[in-house]
Amino acid sequence: MRVAEHLNEALHALLDADPAVHVLGEDIVDPYGGAFKITKGLSTKHGSRVISTPLSEGGIVGVGAGLALAGDRAIVEIMFGDFAALAFDQLLNFASKSTTMYGRRVPIPLIVRCPTGGRRGYGPTHSQSLQKHFIGIPGLDLYELSPFHDAHALLATMFARQNPCVLFEDKVLYTRRICRDGVVDDLFRFELVGGWARVYADGDLPPDCVLIAPGGLTDRALEAMRDLLIDHEITCVLLVPERLYPLDPAPVMQVLRGAGTIVVAEDGSAGGTWGAEVSRLLHPELWASLSGPIRLVSAADSIIPTAAHLEREVLVQADTIRRAVLA
Amino acid sequence: MIGAIQERVRALTPVADADLGRMLRIRHFERALLRLFERGQLNGTTHTCLGQEHVPVAVSGLLDPDDYVFSNHRGHGHFLARHDEPHALLAEIMGRAGAVCNGVGGSQHVYHERFLSTGVQGESLPVAVGVALRLKRVTPGRLACAYIGDGTWGEGSVYEALNMAQLWRAPLLVVVEHNRIAQSTPTTAQLSGSIAGRAAGFGVLHHRIESVDVNVIRAELAPLAAVVRSEFRPVVAEIAVHRAGPHSKGDDTRTPEELREAAEGDWHPRYAEAFPEQFARLDEEQRAFIARMVDDVLIRPASEWERP
Structure with a gap:
């Protein structure tokens, strides 16, 4: 099953199970079913709880927050994650702050879904990975879809936090197969540890390198790991957290302590990155065991060009990760 | 000129003690805040609603306990008209024990029962x-009432919201306190066209009320609120008011002429002239009550907040 179908199934199940759940977004009702078809079939089955909206990202995130404030649960799809910029005020100054600024805990069960990332030739304003711009906002939790984490459980986890959450969903990842039963492919296996996926080649030896990356990087990280193993006999473990912020490294600390080299990869542009935040958390804990500073891989400090050959130069490729490990 | 003023005074309808008392309670509350500021006893900032107290008193008479109220930066009157808890509000503004939000939100971020204020325009x-969509589904007949100012109409969120409210038939009553000035900028310099025209653009019902008479405002609002409740549709009720005080504390840059005009539009002297005995009695009651309230809050210990 592809990741897109799996997420769609999870949304169906959520709407089936909980009459308080509402889904809002632009062009999400049938027959169109959303720009990436993640909401396909939802409106046919759940009618008025699945609402196609005007082009008003700020407005619909506000409406979602209002539903959540009053007792419902809301999922808002931003057609292209880039447009979440238009909802920044609602996320920063209303939804996240309301959880604490009234002097007591106010639940705001709101999930803002953001199809994210490039490699599809959509150009500078439809290809970005904006995770870093939402880091460090008290009361706002950031998650990212991966092929390893079960989407049903992920949605349940986000709602259980009672905080507004932004869920980043890599657009190319939508087309990839989900990984189940601990199997990734002929070479790699995985296990889930406290919200993290640990992906490893067969064998329990401590790896030469630990790669940390959000779910959207999975295909490129695996390709790099395969090359490194076969061509250079370098073993890597890939760690993929479901929650990017606030990040809890505790469940994987044991794995990290065994690695001399740590590389953090992400799709956002360079500067003020998620990786810098990961390093901030890990350096004090791992200073003694690291062979050198944590290495950061990100897209270039650049807008994302449209033409495929130009886009490739800017965005993270498997080779970018491979070179960072070998450096 | 005197004749004209008397004409307007005569036009006020007899007012209930409860309404005039509440208007005066809010007035004394706001004046007390400004005094506390002058004495350096208040931290931060505040926006008083001097000259606009009658609007929330008129509106609150039409609200059900299950309705939601959304307020803005100038929200003390909105709160006190809805919840007669001046101790809790002053404690909130001063960060003292018994504060409605433990002193975390302060003047412009208050959430109490179904009253919520936020500090960002629109x-x-x-x-x-x-919230209105949820009310319509779960408790039909209940509404969400949102107070905004004329300055708020510069924000795009207003238009996104009006569009969705009308499209989706949300029971939303937007009360616009049109005080002719956005902080220091006259409305004529920041708003093109009209609020009526803007509402019309979305097919949203609009009604403008010119009176300072609390009974007249309530009577004109009543059928509008009924439409919101029964027909599940938004209404924009625009009420002409005068901001008799500064935007915040000592930041009034209006000319003496403009200030005089604002003072003439204030409900306070008109009610004082129209109903001298009733006014004097209630005014003294509220003055004394607020003075005692301030003394009570001043001796309270600091509020406590367990940061999550």
């Missing part, structure tokens, strides 16, 4: 649409 309207 931000509450889409949220109010979401």
Whole structure:
């Protein structure tokens, strides 16, 4: 099953199970079913709880927050994650702050879904990975879809936090197969540890390198790991957290302590990155065991060009990760 | 000129003690805040609603306990008209024990029962649409009432919200306190066209009320609120008011002429002239009550907040 179908199934199940759940977004009702078809079939089955909206990202995130404030649960799809910029005020100054600024805990069960990332030739304003711009906002939790984490459980986890959450969903990842039963492919296996996926080649030896990356990087990280193993006999473990912020490294600390080299990869542009935040958390804990500073891989400090050959130069490729490990 | 003023005074309808008392309670509350500021006893900032107290008193008479109220930066009157808890509000503003939000939100971020204020212009309207949609589904007949100013109409969120409210038939009553000035900028310099025209653009019902008479405002609002409740549709009720005080504390840059005009539009002297005995009695009652309230809050210990 592809990741897109799996997420769609999870949304169906959520709407089936909980009459308080509402889904809002632009062009999400049938027959169109959303720009990436993640909401396909939802409106046919759940009618008025699945609402196609005007082009008003700020407005619909506000409406979602209002539903959540009053007792419902809301999922808002931003057609292209880039447009979440238009909802920044609602996320920063209303939804996240309301959880604490009234002097007591106010639940705001709101999930803002953001199809994210490039490699599809959509150009500078439809290809970005904006995770870093939402880091460090008290009361706002950031998650990212991966092929390893079960989407049903992920949605349940986000709602259980009672905080507004932004869920980043890599657009190319939508087309990839989900990984189940601990199997990734002929070479790699995985296990889930406290919200993290640990992906490893067969064998329990401590790896030469630990790669940390959000779910959207999975295909490129695996390709790099395969090359490194076969061509250079370098073993890597890939760690993929479901929650990017606030990040809890505790469940994987044991794995990290065994690695001399740590590389953090992400799709956002360079500067003020998620990786810098990961390093901030890990350096004090791992200073003694690291062979050198944590290495950061990100897209270039650049807008994302449209033409495929130009886009490739800017965005993270498997080779970018491979070179960072070998450096 | 005197003749004209007397004409307007005569036009006021007899007012209930409860309404005039509440208007005066809010007036004394706001004046007390400004005094506390002058004495350096208040931290931060505040926006008083001097000259606009009668609006929330008129509106609150039409609200059900299950309705939601969304307020803005100038929200003390909105709160006190809805919840007669001046101790809790002053404690909130001063960060003292018994504060309605433990002193975390302060003057412009208050959430109490179904009253919620936020500090960013226009931000509450889409949220109010979401709440209104839930009310329509779960408790039909209940509404979300959102107070905004004329300055708020510069924000795009207002238009996104009006569009959705009308499209989706959200029971939303938008009360616009049109005080002719946005902080220091006259409305004529920041708003093109009209609020009526803007509402019309979305097919949203609009009604403008010119009176300072609390009974007249309530009577004109009543059928509008009924439409919101029974027909599940938004209404914009625009009420002409005068901001008799500064935007915040000592930041009034209006000319003496403009200030005089604002003072003439204030409900306070008109009610004082029209109903001298009733006014004097209630005014003294509220003055004394607020003075005692301030003394009570001043001796309270600091509020406590367990940071999550």
